[in-house]
Amino acid sequence: MLRLIIADDEKLIRDGLQQLPWSSIGIQLVGNVENGLEALRVIESQKPHILLTDIKMPGMDGFRLLELARKINPGIKGIILTGYSDFSYAQRAIALPVLDYILKPCDSGEVLRTVQQAAKLVLEDQRFQEDHTAHLQLQAEDQLRAVLLGHSDALQHEGIFEMNMAERYFVVLLADCSTGALPAEEAAAGLQATLAAGGPAAPWLLPLDSASFALVCHGPEEAAPRAEAAAFCGAPLAPLAAGGLRVGMSCCVRGPGQLHTAYIQAQKALSMLFSKPRRVFYTYAECAGSAGASSPGG
Incomplete structure (x- = not known):
């Protein structure tokens, strides 16, 4: 009322x-x-x-x-x-x-x-306010997606970030449900619910196509987005992984100008999962053979 x-x-x-x-x-x-x-x-x-x-x-x-x-x-x-x-x-x-x-x-x-x-x-x-807010959200998602995919320079879209991101750190997760029984709608709903539980600092969720999503973790220090990504890929991922969701994770990068690089890294990590049927999570560090890399979901 x-x-x-x-x-x-x-x-x-x-x-x-x-x-x-x-x-x-x-x-x-x-x-x-x-x-x-x-x-x-x-x-x-x-x-x-x-x-x-x-x-x-x-x-x-x-x-x-x-x-x-x-x-x-x-x-x-x-x-x-x-x-x-x-x-x-x-x-x-x-x-x-x-x-x-x-x-x-x-x-x-x-x-x-x-x-x-x-x-x-x-x-x-x-x-009107709800429609305007939804429009701005979609516009921001489109711009961030363009930056991730390398279609646009991050410096052209500084307005999409709610804070000064030049000195912040990022980890990109790519989630894919194309090879499992989990419908894309359920995957999206599950990801949204998981992220909503994380509060304002939760990763940004961007649909990429009908069966894949990008999650962008961010923080003021290098450890923050890494911890955020690892936390998501632990227990919260398990119910979605049971339905066939697979996740590849990038290394940590600094500044929005490196988001496309992180996206490519996450892509490579995700592609490795197709040859590892018992794995649901893989990192670019593992792909590159980095010492000490581990998989919270492995």
């Missing part, structure tokens, strides 16, 4: 608004207060989507309340409910702007319809 707060210094008005069937229009009333200061405390704690406020109240008028509320929640929708019809008030309401300016006395139907309209706008804003 979307959340609504009411601010009005007239108890009779507050009591009447309290009785309206808010839940029937998908609204949860999270505050019904008599002044702006109380309203701000509720806005800070409850983050309401809609503010229905009087103009004249002790301590702070409704216009100032809405200005401060928007500093806390820029997307909050404001509705003025007042007994003042002076044009100067209407001008201020337009300038803020507010969604609507309802004059007292008013009937409950008008209030409910206006709040419903505000709720509709809130939902439209949320859908």
